[in-house]
Amino acid sequence: MPIDQNGDARIGGVSLRSLPKISLHDHLDGGVRPATIIELADAAGIEVPEHDAAALGDWFARQSDSGSLVEYLKTFDLTIAVMQTREGLTRVAREFVDDLVADGVIYAEVRWAPEQHLNGGLSLDEAVAAVQEGIEQGQDAAHAAGRDIRVGQLISAMRHTDRALEIAKLAVSWRDRGAVGFDIAGPEDGFPPSRLREAFDYLAAEFFPATVHAGEAAGVDSIRSALIDGRALRLGHGVRVAEDIETISEDGDDVQVRLGSLAQWVRDREIPLELSPSSNLQTGAIAAWGNVLADHPFDLLYQVGFAVTVNVDNRTMSRTSLTRELALLAETFDYDLADLETFQLNAAAAAFLPIEEREELIELIAEGFGD
Template structure:
């Protein structure tokens, strides 16, 4: 890799971005939450001041515990229980990402968590996909085109994974890119949902698995070797299988070598990992070591509301605190596009005609 340049915040914001790991219920605008809560009669918000609400989410997520971090979602999910609410949140998700320079995004959500208002699973999916299309149309009209895909999540602690997997297959030609499981890792291994993953493999369907975030190498091993995950959600604990010598050399264990050799994408989320205690800081986050060792790392937001973040902010933190350059940002963006749950020709079109020209135009800007 060539000598890195040091891009300014303006350059980072203008850079084309690809996002693989973003939770729809973790990216609501605080003002939207206040409006939806008021309209629906939900009185559980800790405050109805949008600015203070955003601060509350960031503070609550800064606990160092994944379990505590996940508790904040009770408020966002509470205002995502009707078709109108879901369409609005999905539309605003697309618009917010597009305004940040994201040209391709996969936003994931758990249909089973949006049934309290009487919706069926299919209605949840259709409402979200309709919101994505509306956001895409508005973003294109504003000159910031974006391509949105949905990923359907099954919750690790529940027993609906096969049903959600079938739903993902049913909607894969209508905007659903694939499947995932999420929730607390400890006590809920991915093999608990093996039936769903075997079904998806038989159907030639894409899936990623949250693994190696709050739990270690066994979770990653099961996700890959038992379940057949195409990508790893987070995967930060793969670093536990890498020994770095005093002079900077690294020795990879069998699992880490397999992940690198097979080019298994790592959906890494620096700020979120710091909040949940999976990493000490962005400066020391394993993503930089893994980048230097040429793992297929990607940069992601995870939950924009809880982390008070965006793709520009995540990339900017890596530039400022971990010494990344413009070429590093270009490399991880192409990694993400190569790893997207999108047909090959469409991925190639975005890489060759959007991502590469976009970075080339920034190459002389400092």
């Protein structure tokens, strides 16, 4: 399925970009426009590896194709460096929403870690306020152009620092003012959610939802800790839950599997998986199965009945969009529009919103897909 020069593709004559989409796993500091990075870096006296936007986009793509999450995360040093002021954060957030709208997204949850954006003198609260201002500017601009989108903040704590409880309290304080949930990010292997149990206990007591990065750079034990210690309602990536699935027999398209107890729990409780196909290849998250998209266990998880969702993770690093991710999956696994609609319905049902608002999203998706 060819992706045109505008990043769009078509199935049965239908533009994938025009279809309504839900984005659940989308990092703010992973979706900064290269041209904006250059402009903000020049103003702040920050060195950049390339001074042309296209060349800088190429640099991000090269640096991100290491097959290592640790190396992949180093590319964020540059994006975070230009997001240390109120003006920088607001601009990046506004443009982030603009790009979501252009991609056909009608609801998104943008995750970021305020503790990484204090070097310019902002407080945690001021940083969140700056991002919220940009989000609202983007929403207002979309509405003025006849396009509606809603974007909520997922406030993330870095799993290798000791500020998780403080960040959890920050997230709850922004409840009903833009924050819809909590997340932990950063190096997964060696930093299980159990280290942050106090923060997750607090969130549970406040009935504030959490999604947890797990099953990307670490395996089944990390997912188990996310579910038990983190009370995760969704799994950030979660792709390595497939390690707990045993193939019994395989005859063409007929595959018989046996689920381990953890995989069975995740599937039967419909705990959503925030899968990010291109990113999962770049970080080596699917190395146990191969190194091309056809090796990704996405289709296995889908066919077995997991609540799979499709996400970009980091638009800049993966040089991608939700439209592109859907096109790649459709081309690789021969999915049709009904399959792509299922992924959006799964995401709508998993959104950290009241059930009435999730039902509204479901109706919008059904309408947009022609049901």
